[in-house]
Amino acid sequence: DAGVIQSPRHEVTEMGQEVTLRCKPISGHDYLFWYRQTMMRGLELLIYFNNNVPIDDSGMPEDRFSAKMPNASFSTLKIQPSEPRDSAVYFCASSSGDRAYEQYFGPGTRLTVT
Amino acid sequence: LAKTTQPISMDSYEGQEVNITCSHNNIATNDYITWYQQFPSQGPRFIIQGYKTKVTNEVASLFIPADRKSSTLSLPRVSLSDTAVYYCLVGDMNSGGYQKVTFGTGTKLQVIP
Numbered sequence: 001d002a003g004v005i006q007s008p009r010h011e012v013t014e015m016g017q018e019v020t021l022r023c024k025p026i027s028g029h030d031y032l033f034w035y036r037q038t039m040m041r042g043l044e045l046l047i048y049f050n051n052n053v054p055i056d057d058s059g060m061p062e063d064r065f066s067a068k069m070p071n072a073s074f075s076t077l078k079i080q081p082s083e084p085r086d087s088a089v090y091f092c093a094s095s096s097g098d099r100a101y102e103q104y105f106g107p108g109t110r111l112t113v114t
Numbered sequence: 115l116a117k118t119t120q121p122i123s124m125d126s127y128e129g130q131e132v133n134i135t136c137s138h139n140n141i142a143t144n145d146y147i148t149w150y151q152q153f154p155s156q157g158p159r160f161i162i163q164g165y166k167t168k169v170t171n172e173v174a175s176l177f178i179p180a181d182r183k184s185s186t187l188s189l190p191r192v193s194l195s196d197t198a199v200y201y202c203l204v205g206d207m208n209s210g211g212y213q214k215v216t217f218g219t220g221t222k223l224q225v226i227p
Contacts, residue, residue: 004157031212042217042218042219042220043152043158043201043217045214045216045217048212048214050212055212056214091157091158093157093158095212100212101146101148101160101163101203101205101212101215102160102163103158103160104160105156105157105158105159106157107156107157108155108156108157
């Protein structure tokens with residue numbers, strides 16, 4: 001397996017624009033996680049899915065953020081409208097069943113909002 | 115969620131054994147202890163998990179005393195490539211499914227030649 005795949009790897013956008021981050025989890029994994037990492041706040045869990053269903057979105061900072069998982073092999077994290085304070089590295093991770101804590105992280109998307 | 119406390123940073127010379135301790139005084143009965151490693155510009159990577167006593171794999175050992183209020187990650191004979199941030203996580207694995215945990219600030223290990 002190629003591991004967790006994220007795209008794009010880098011995104012630079014202007015304030016107010018819509019940003020969509022994409023993730024393909026490892027095949028067969030039933031958990032999918034979206035994290036955000038900044039120097040100030042560290043690694044924060046934004047939302048996670050189990051069997052394509054959002055389970056806990058309490059980490060989503062505000063209504064500008066939304067995440068979907070239309071099928072077992074694809075998820076998106078959308079920010080609309082984007083703001084400079086959204087600049088961060090966004091990681092997607094997946095894991096499986098009773099080893100849900102053994103998460104496999106993607107390479108991340110570095111988002112810069114100017 | 116159990117709160118964890120780790121040293122912010124540590125330095126070690128190549129070839130030495132490194133022990134990173136994590137305090138989790140309010141750990142609950144169902145909580146497990148999990149450690150992750152994060153290299154610069156990469157996502158975290160699972161290292162090891164344990165509940166009590168000692169767990170060892172090809173990368174590290176995890177020591178958990180009887181009261182489980184702390185744990186120690188032991189890295190044998192570190193090399194420069196072990197320079198990374200190490201995170202200690204504590205969470206419930208017996209309640210069915212995944213229970214949310216937090217990564218905290220981690221310990222930044224710098225291995226010196």
